[in-house]
Amino acid sequence: MNGTHSASGTTHPPTPVKADPDADILLALAGGDTAALATLMDRHLALIKTTARYMLGDEMMAEDIAQEVFLRAWKQAPNWQPGQAKFSTWLHRVAKNLCYDRLRKKKETYLEVVPDMVDNRPEALQTLEASQNHAAQKTKIEHAMATLPERQRMAITLCHYRELSQLEAADIMEVGVRAYESLLARARKNLRTQLQSHKSALLEN
């Protein structure tokens, strides 16, 4: 690809590719060396899985996505053409696309798991209540994230949780930096609206 395309069809100049930090293992990976795959995972698996976890709100699904990403890297490594983008950017784009696809298939299901109350002592009940409150607050945040359009969710994940640079995140999302910024602003505005009524309780926790 010669550049990043925006939704309006405008072509952005490609981000210049500096030396790929994974260049040292790509040849071995293309040659079927599983040690190279292990090294690649040491470098990127945790981050890919974290991104998928925030996008999907589900640990098991995040693991499935991560596995698929690295198996595709493994399978397609012999076809890799250096110089187009960093290999890690390619990995994140695959993860992004798989997450988008999974979100489209996923039905909204929110199951509230209430622990069995076997200890009726006041202090135990207090601890349980605090734990349930904490879990409920987290669920509210996850729910607010889940209601975001997928690209806004990806933008906030890459910026807030992954703390990627503006250029790197825009590159992964295949949009220009202004479009990325716009997605972020809309994501934060939507989250503020969603969480407004719970703000005090959330901040207390």
Next chain:
Amino acid sequence: MSKMNQNRIQELINAYGADTHRWPQTERQAGQAWLADFPDKSQKLLAEADALDQILDAAPTSASDISFLQARILKAAQNTPQDGISAVMVVNDTAPMPAKTNMLASWKSVAATLMLTTGIGFGIGQAAAADTNYASAEALLSISMQSDYGEADLFGDLNGDGL
């Protein structure tokens, strides 16, 4: 240092939040200087964004050990042939790439060059297309490489959240 004014500061806060280390590197220093120069205004502008940042920080994190997942992926990879390599070839995962495969890679390189010169390239966008729903997107993308209509456009159409 880039120019900074209240409008841009507001835009940065709206997009990236109150923590300036998440701001674009090219504007961070100028932004921090502006915030220091106008503490009263800054406090007002940052307050709401800071509250949202704190709330987002409380979201559940992925804390599980990934060593099991890594082992699972490695095992799956050992049973997964790479493109251009037969299943038999990956049984011995420490074996170097067979000469036959190198020849195939060379052939692919020549073919790719020919394809690029005719405007039908295999690019990262195509390689990154995911899952079955993207099969049609991949097919479209090969056309898009010639028609200046890229993968982001396809996502834009599919997402419907308007950019």
